[in-house]
Amino acid sequence: MSHAAAAVDHQHHHEEHHHEEYSYTGVTNKKVMMWAFLASDCMFFGTLISTYIIYHGKSLTGPYPVEVLSIPVTTASSFVLLMSSLLMALSVAAVNRQDIFQFRLWIFLTSVFGAIFLGFQSYEFTEFVLKGVTVQQNLFGSTFYTMTGTHGLHVAIGVFWLFSWFVYSFFGNMKDKAVDIEVAGLYWHFVDIVWIVIFTVIYLVEFVGVKA
Amino acid sequence: MSTSTEEISTGGHVHSHPEAPEQGMLGPRPSAKRGIWSWLTTIDHKRIGIMYGLAALFFLVLGGLEALLIRLQLAVPNNALLVGDMFNQMFTMHGTTMIFLAVMPLIAAFFNFVVPLQIGARDVAFPRLNAFSLWVFIAGAVLINVSWFAGGAPNGAWVGYPPITGPQYNPGHNSDFWVMGLMLLGVSSVAASLNFFTTIVNMRAPGLSLMRMPVFVWMTIVTNILILLAFPPITIALAQLMMDRMFGANFFNVSKGGMPIMWQHWFWVFGHPEVYILILPGMGIVSEILPTFSRKPLFGYPLIVFSGAFIGFMGFAVWSHHMFTTGMGVIAVLAFSVTTSIIAVPTGVKIFNWIGTMWGGNLRMTTPMLYALSFISMFTVGGFSGIMHSAAAADMQQHDTYFIVAHFHYVLIGGAISALFGGIAYWFPKITGRLMDEKLGKWAFWIFFVGFNMTFFPMHILGLNGMPRRIYTYHADMGWNFWNHFCTAGAFVLAVGFLLFFINMFNSLKHGEIAGDDPWDGRTLEWSISSPPPEYNFAVIPQVTHLDDFWHKKQSGKASASWDGKLIHMPLPSYYPLICGVGMFVFGMGMIFLKDNMMVFLPIAVGGILLLTFAIFGWALEGPGGEMIDPTKESGAYN
Numbered sequence A: 001m002s003h004a005a006a007a008v009d010h011q012h013h014h015e016e017h018h019h020e021e022y023s024y025t026g027v028t029n030k031k032v033m034m035w036a037f038l039a040s041d042c043m044f045f046g047t048l049i050s051t052y053i054i055y056h057g058k059s060l061t062g063p064y065p066v067e068v069l070s071i072p073v074t075t076a077s078s079f080v081l082l083m084s085s086l087l088m089a090l091s092v093a094a095v096n097r098q099d100i101f102q103f104r105l106w107i108f109l110t111s112v113f114g115a116i117f118l119g120f121q122s123y124e125f126t127e128f129v130l131k132g133v134t135v136q137q138n139l140f141g142s143t144f145y146t147m148t149g150t151h152g153l154h155v156a157i158g159v160f161w162l163f164s165w166f167v168y169s170f171f172g173n174m175k176d177k178a179v180d181i182e183v184a185g186l187y188w189h190f191v192d193i194v195w196i197v198i199f200t201v202i203y204l205v206e207f208v209g210v211k212a
Numbered sequence B: 001m002s003t004s005t006e007e008i009s010t011g012g013h014v015h016s017h018p019e020a021p022e023q024g025m026l027g028p029r030p031s032a033k034r035g036i037w038s039w040l041t042t043i044d045h046k047r048i049g050i051m052y053g054l055a056a057l058f059f060l061v062l063g064g065l066e067a068l069l070i071r072l073q074l075a076v077p078n079n080a081l082l083v084g085d086m087f088n089q090m091f092t093m094h095g096t097t098m099i100f101l102a103v104m105p106l107i108a109a110f111f112n113f114v115v116p117l118q119i120g121a122r123d124v125a126f127p128r129l130n131a132f133s134l135w136v137f138i139a140g141a142v143l144i145n146v147s148w149f150a151g152g153a154p155n156g157a158w159v160g161y162p163p164i165t166g167p168q169y170n171p172g173h174n175s176d177f178w179v180m181g182l183m184l185l186g187v188s189s190v191a192a193s194l195n196f197f198t199t200i201v202n203m204r205a206p207g208l209s210l211m212r213m214p215v216f217v218w219m220t221i222v223t224n225i226l227i228l229l230a231f232p233p234i235t236i237a238l239a240q241l242m243m244d245r246m247f248g249a250n251f252f253n254v255s256k257g258g259m260p261i262m263w264q265h266w267f268w269v270f271g272h273p274e275v276y277i278l279i280l281p282g283m284g285i286v287s288e289i290l291p292t293f294s295r296k297p298l299f300g301y302p303l304i305v306f307s308g309a310f311i312g313f314m315g316f317a318v319w320s321h322h323m324f325t326t327g328m329g330v331i332a333v334l335a336f337s338v339t340t341s342i343i344a345v346p347t348g349v350k351i352f353n354w355i356g357t358m359w360g361g362n363l364r365m366t367t368p369m370l371y372a373l374s375f376i377s378m379f380t381v382g383g384f385s386g387i388m389h390s391a392a393a394a395d396m397q398q399h400d401t402y403f404i405v406a407h408f409h410y411v412l413i414g415g416a417i418s419a420l421f422g423g424i425a426y427w428f429p430k431i432t433g434r435l436m437d438e439k440l441g442k443w444a445f446w447i448f449f450v451g452f453n454m455t456f457f458p459m460h461i462l463g464l465n466g467m468p469r470r471i472y473t474y475h476a477d478m479g480w481n482f483w484n485h486f487c488t489a490g491a492f493v494l495a496v497g498f499l500l501f502f503i504n505m506f507n508s509l510k511h512g513e514i515a516g517d518d519p520w521d522g523r524t525l526e527w528s529i530s531s532p533p534p535e536y537n538f539a540v541i542p543q544v545t546h547l548d549d550f551w552h553k554k555q556s557g558k559a560s561a562s563w564d565g566k567l568i569h570m571p572l573p574s575y576y577p578l579i580c581g582v583g584m585f586v587f588g589m590g591m592i593f594l595k596d597n598m599m600v601f602l603p604i605a606v607g608g609i610l611l612l613t614f615a616i617f618g619w620a621l622e623g624p625g626g627e628m629i630d631p632t633k634e635s636g637a638y639n
């Protein structure tokens, strides 16, 4: 092939490459992978939540969950996390129409809301330790910290990930990044949904039949 | 890489992607095409497959030597070669090594090398993630084996039941190495499965619909789904054990109300699907070898595919058959007994389909074919003993005896290893361009086959005569002397079989007959390209119209497609997957020794995480990159 032809062809290839990556199903690779990862992650949290349920009521010594869990505080933190999902949806919508200013605003707020949730969690953990609930104390402590800690780690990774995109948007090109944001969004929504399950199983069910 | 136009006319690979900077955080991207750096930074699925394979064979030899030591200790009663804890370390590491460091990575080697070729793709969906899986596997494998030189290897059996592995009864670092090592291997396996799942879903050549996929590709996707769903429970169980051991949690601490039985449940929720993770790829390989050497299409292709998927699905509904003696209650025992028996049905369907494939075929008894036949016959024997202990009443008698040891070695050596060695012999010409020697190959096979049966068949008898597994010695008057002696002799015969196979590989690499593109008159796409395949695999992406598409095209004389003149876009190598592996290794080492000295090992663990984070950022910022290849100018081979 001649020099010039190669150059032209290579030019041509670029156009193709940017607009359509080959995919048998038409769904991008990153999205397929994220859905598969979330299926796997369901099993992670399924195992953690099952362990909590199986060990529920089996602690030999206190403090017991009903003595330390605070519904008002956790309701507030859950609300913050749910609102961050809304903000995430706004970020994805913004990057899809390439409104970079709004994208920055919403993705920044999403990560801030995630960070606020982590702040609530640190407050809760500190409070619990002061009340004598430690990992070593009883089964409630072991299961509670391992499960909510794993969830918190997911949130922390998410905050880090989303904030990195916020920073990137100042010096990188967001043009072909909509898919990446959408995939990060899938992750973020999943982490929120898992929290709803945890909130229900640990916090709400605990107080069924208990008078305030 | 540079963008100078000179290179377009001289070198076939040019150029850069405008959005993906060639300059990463570590300066220019790796560009070595040959030598050690080209292997350490490669993202080519074929090279990664070869490295997986070589590492797996190395650990197969290591695990085999451990097995020989075990057999030497048991050769005669009251032997004192490996006593007590040393024996415990040996059988724990034998099991762990064989399952996680030998058979699984050998399977991964085939996924890597063969699947993209069989689906007509130029690489996997995420080439750098593929390299990441390899390096994290190496990190985990090395980490577990470092324990030999750091106070003692894991000693709680491959199932790691607490409280034996808990902090109270296992205060050393033995089990810490096991826990951290398996976690790293889990990360590697899940990452690889995400990659291969996506690859098979999305990277198939146009026209390669699900029911046109080779059976090996089918079994790969089923296996990867099993890994995605089965590894999380074991990872969480390992995390719980780690919490107990490192941070004083109470998950398996009976004195605080913890229930060690829960470990058994989580372990086997993973452990039984794991058995299918080890065997389904073998079934896939055999389903490729048999039609080729019978010169007939696979008999009952849809039945084989659906049986494989059904076996995978049922794999999650039988785990408690490993726990019949724990006192679960009649209903649970009955339910798991029934579900376990059901699995015999799809397995039997497959065996009859394989026999049907050979029936009336024009059989060629090559080395790969012999291993495939060994798979069918030996796996059937292992399957029969499996059905025997699916009956809970019989299992009560057989549990924890050598009968079980005999059973799963028939499944894993007679089954998985037969198929995988058949696979090596079958794809060796595609991988290296040369055929393995048939004469030596047959010698190696028959010695392997005889040695295997000598070693493991008598274990059925020993087990039924009451010899428990995991004991380091026995009295001379138990009636076990003769068969133990015989098994040990058999183990050395088996070792010779393996040795001859490796000698054959090594020799054929240099002196083997040149294979050509299609030495076996193959049926699937990998045989339509040169041996070894060029870096980009297919100069033109094939258009698939049939099951066994290449065979069909050969019949209709349309097998060779000429290059269409479009340059081929290939992603660039990267340093970061390797750095991720190093980071995870450092993190693991830090965690293992954390409780000894926080001031020293916490910074090490954090340092590992920071290195990992750095590598992830470097990875994300460099992008996949790309170079354009002119297939008329590239020599293509990767060695």
Ligand SMILES: [Cu+2]
Pocket (backbone or CB within 6 Å): B271, B272, B275, B318, B319, B321, B322
């Ligand atoms: Cu099983």
